[in-house]
Amino acid sequence: MVEESDDINVGLLGLGVVGGGVATALLEQSDDISRKVGRRVKLKKILVRDAAKPRDPGIAASLITTNPEEILADPGIHILAEVIGGTDPATRFLKDALAAGKHVVTANKEVLAKSGPELMSLAKQNGVSLLFEASVGGGIPIVGCLMNQLLANDIQSVHGIINGTTNYILTRMAQAHTSFTQALQEAQELGYAEADPTNDIEGIDAGYKLAILASLAFHRRVNPEDIFLQGISSLEAKDFQYAQELGYAIKPLAIASMSNGAVQARVHPALIPLGHMLAKVDGVYNAVEVTGSLCGNVLFHGMGAGREPTTSAVLGDLIEAGRRLVSHPNGSSPPMSWPPENGSSEETIGVSSIDGLQSKYYLRLNVSDQPGVLAQIAKILGDGNISIASVIQKDADPDNQSAELVIITHPALEASVQESLRKVVELNVVKEVNNLLRIEE
């Protein structure tokens, strides 16, 4: 509870890249932020792991602590901003803060994806806000727009490029024809990919973000472990070249869609028509396209990560939390749209199996360069009710008597495609199935 005359005090958990940006902004733009909130906003304490580490000289030593209780147990701290990442101890810190009646702002996608509904329940019980714009899309205000401005819509789908690391890698493979390994190394050298890139390249990071977006879009809990994930490491530079010839870009997509009460949610590289706006999202940029019953397609494009864009999102939420404190000094936050509006926040909507997906496919096969090969493959696909839209033969290799076939299908059932491919790969004339990619029109 804040008295009319009190300052609004912020406790910050974490002083890494984003934490440094938030701390600097709170210290250097304090007047501006306070004016926007309508009350003096002060950074009171910052939790760090290592107090001895050298810091920006603008950050006074008296602000630093290694004891989380100095923030969590301080009733004079009204808003907690968490940018430490990971589930432990972050989840516990957030729960303690909400239970203590603090408004919480977090950038933590993993905690939100896994424990968002519980945290939101706790926030409601305690009459405080849980705000997490920074958890998806960096400086792109997609979270708030789904929770507020676009709320009148029945959301039909969300298509996003929400992992900058993989988008950078695929962009380099497409534009500079580098291999996946080279592009990943470049991304690591530039600081766009971590030393262990698994979370990004296997789609785990995008899966957390998609779980959050899908939950907001469909007003039900969508569990991240239910989301289909396919990484990008099987892609080769020539896939981009063939896709381009066929009129497509290959992008790392995260897709959630709702039809007839069933949710599809999947993260995988996909072919997108070159004319589509998402095909033009390059490098570390992110974009999210929302399709709603009234708004139609609305696309958001911007920097999905990094110190400044993420700071923009965290500070936007801090200002929002500050305004709520000013206008509701006794709590009782406005209703939030976190799933569901009615009933238990534990109410989960299952994600349909990828087996039931209807999609067009791009298929690249290494085959013997001899007559009749295509007939054998086409027979199997036809038996599986998969009709071929086009076939291109590529890269005949006379030394190995092999050739490369690129097949584009008409819409077909994922389960049939997978089943048919298992048969295709057993053909003597088929050396390898190099890639199977979905096409989003």
Add this chain to the structure above:
Amino acid sequence: MVEESDDINVGLLGLGVVGGGVATALLEQSDDISRKVGRRVKLKKILVRDAAKPRDPGIAASLITTNPEEILADPGIHILAEVIGGTDPATRFLKDALAAGKHVVTANKEVLAKSGPELMSLAKQNGVSLLFEASVGGGIPIVGCLMNQLLANDIQSVHGIINGTTNYILTRMAQAHTSFTQALQEAQELGYAEADPTNDIEGIDAGYKLAILASLAFHRRVNPEDIFLQGISSLEAKDFQYAQELGYAIKPLAIASMSNGAVQARVHPALIPLGHMLAKVDGVYNAVEVTGSLCGNVLFHGMGAGREPTTSAVLGDLIEAGRRLVSHPNGSSPPMSWPPENGSSEETIGVSSIDGLQSKYYLRLNVSDQPGVLAQIAKILGDGNISIASVIQKDADPDNQSAELVIITHPALEASVQESLRKVVELNVVKEVNNLLRIEE
């Protein structure tokens, strides 16, 4: 004031295209909207001009009135939604509603551009909200994002394609090589342009919208009459062809920028590099790119007009107003970012004259096809400190002994360019200056 047990009642002014969408949604999706608000929301009365006009059978005759006082003077109506457009009587209706303590949602760009700050003061005095997401960009949530999610940023510029009519016309001229007149006629036949298209093609509509965006971005009042407007009717199909050859698209831009405390605000067709996202915004689509100190470039793209997208924005604001009623039954709305946060809402920031603009220019001239012409033109431009980046000679016409010159300049001062062109046009060898367009990099 709403009692805990009361319904939230909405009065709607206008039952045209958008009004019909709003009414239908309030009637047909009442349960959904009420759940999102947290209280029953009801459409209580609709003001129309002609009660005898046939209506959608879903709209009961008892809802219709031709007497504005049945809405404005009814204390049982808590939220007013205005979609009649124009300044009179809309401005008066909005003032009366705010003064009577009603929350107001409006799609009226002209009223907001001309009287926004006064209306906002009135809203604050009466502890109610004035929400106007639908006034700019249809289904694109740009207004709310500038007022909320992006609020931590110092906004450096806003670049928008915020008039769908002109974007449709220019897109047709670029893609189908039609003349301006033909493209306008097409737009009229499709209902994208009005019978009198002046407001759109002369940039007046975009000027109102830009005044709103600039006021939100820079936290000062920006008067629409201070904004430089240049229409699109001087463009010819060949300008698009030449621009394309030079690597540019021509788009109807609205630009507001702030540097060193000075605001530039202008609406005109401009050349944009083909690789830029705004160059890819085609047809009736709108887009707005915001450049902020923290978020970097964030682009919003979507349907900028039409029944459903505008209804999405109006309903989003209605839900927001409803939630504020639920959480603040006694008024005292949260602070708003409408200019300025402190001081008088009349505080205006002047717009710098277009004369002071530094820009690259595209110049198309009809000249005599004889030696030495370029030398004479280049001399005048050079004397005006305008340096030429490239020249292409086009469309020599032997019958008239004339040729067309397309000149691209390096950055130069607008006043010098205008002054030099007045001299160029006096040269005997120059028949006509066909077009002068600014280039946005």
